[in-house]
Amino acid sequence: MNDIMQSAIERTSQIIEDRRHIHRNPELSFQEHETCAYISRRLESMNIQHSIIAKTGIIALIGSGERCIALRADIDALPIEEETNLEFASCKKGIMHACGHDAHTAMLLGAASILKEREQSLKGTVKLLFQPGEEKVPGGASIMVAEGALENPKPDIIFGQHVYPDAPCGEVQISIGPTMASADELYWTIHGKGAHAAQPHQGIDPILIASELILHLQSLITKSRNPLLPGVLGITSIHGGSATNIIPEMVEMKGTLRSFDPEWREKVMIMIKEHSEQLCAMHGATCEVTILRGYPAVHNHEGAATFAINTAKGLFGEAGVTNFEPKMWGEDFAYYGQHIPAAFWMLGVRPHDQHSMPGLHNAKFTPDEQALPYGAAMMSKIAIDWLENNE
Ligand SMILES: [Zn+2]
Ligand SMILES: [Zn+2]
Numbered sequence: 001m002n003d004i005m006q007s008a009i010e011r012t013s014q015i016i017e018d019r020r021h022i023h024r025n026p027e028l029s030f031q032e033h034e035t036c037a038y039i040s041r042r043l044e045s046m047n048i049q050h051s052i053i054a055k056t057g058i059i060a061l062i063g064s065g066e067r068c069i070a071l072r073a074d075i076d077a078l079p080i081e082e083e084t085n086l087e088f089a090s091c092k093k094g095i096m097h098a099c100g101h102d103a104h105t106a107m108l109l110g111a112a113s114i115l116k117e118r119e120q121s122l123k124g125t126v127k128l129l130f131q132p133g134e135e136k137v138p139g140g141a142s143i144m145v146a147e148g149a150l151e152n153p154k155p156d157i158i159f160g161q162h163v164y165p166d167a168p169c170g171e172v173q174i175s176i177g178p179t180m181a182s183a184d185e186l187y188w189t190i191h192g193k194g195a196h197a198a199q200p201h202q203g204i205d206p207i208l209i210a211s212e213l214i215l216h217l218q219s220l221i222t223k224s225r226n227p228l229l230p231g232v233l234g235i236t237s238i239h240g241g242s243a244t245n246i247i248p249e250m251v252e253m254k255g256t257l258r259s260f261d262p263e264w265r266e267k268v269m270i271m272i273k274e275h276s277e278q279l280c281a282m283h284g285a286t287c288e289v290t291i292l293r294g295y296p297a298v299h300n301h302e303g304a305a306t307f308a309i310n311t312a313k314g315l316f317g318e319a320g321v322t323n324f325e326p327k328m329w330g331e332d333f334a335y336y337g338q339h340i341p342a343a344f345w346m347l348g349v350r351p352h353d354q355h356s357m358p359g360l361h362n363a364k365f366t367p368d369e370q371a372l373p374y375g376a377a378m379m380s381k382i383a384i385d386w387l388e389n390n391e
Pocket of ligand 1: 360
């Protein structure tokens, strides 16, 4: 067995302890004060130099020298009421680590320990980014970057990982190029004119207009897009009206726009706004459209992704590395990739004796802890390999 894998396995109980502590004490995006303090204490105990960034984030440095590789973990939890019945389940009502960021943090702490032990032989600097607020726009990554996470020292490359319920423990999935989509939030308010439902000619019915608008927008998404490039518009919330016999004044809708194509993304945002306003105007109603720009798409850098694939094959064997089928999920890791070569892989966490398990953002999400040393090994090995190969 590879000696890094061996080192990671030796640290399994500590990594599990870290993960369980963070799991038990989840904090919402940009409120990760206790989590930040815990990470700081753990780094302190390993004698690893670190500082606070973005209020609840941490940057830590191991090694020295100009060549620099960054490793990133996100640390925030979700507003979900946990239903796992684990002995270390969340002690905070309505907050849960349902996206595995507790595992990401614990695995990066495990990697930190492995790298610190080998600090003298590192051929450069490893920069660890413990990042807040992945789950909430504008995304902790954009704030980390704005506050200088990619300066002094400037990393040459960055890697991140995410636990993945659709692959078994001990498997890494990674793709070159498109990996996760851009994700924007959309809000509509349609103002009609209230009336007695028996006298529709005296009102302007925003519910009928909303129905037409939803169908129109789906056509727009289909016909404005190169069919070879994926794109999604989901209208996921619609509210209006209160009784069987009243035409309401107003309908509110919410939705999400996903894409891998930044050009189409810009174009279709303008079209959605214009078409919504025009269609409502045609019926004598008005429409306010608010678009909250979310994360850009994650495109894995070819060189970085290839490097990660080779590291993973070295650790887990040829069969342990498969191609990741891109998803229309959003991930603020995208912001790092706008500045330096970046790659993001998925770490299988499905127990071997199960064919499926509750997914990410599910109240019953329970990753197999046997995967944790694999993630710590992957993070530390890629840092050592990359610094050695890029002296
Ligand atoms: Zn998530
Ligand atoms: Zn996540």
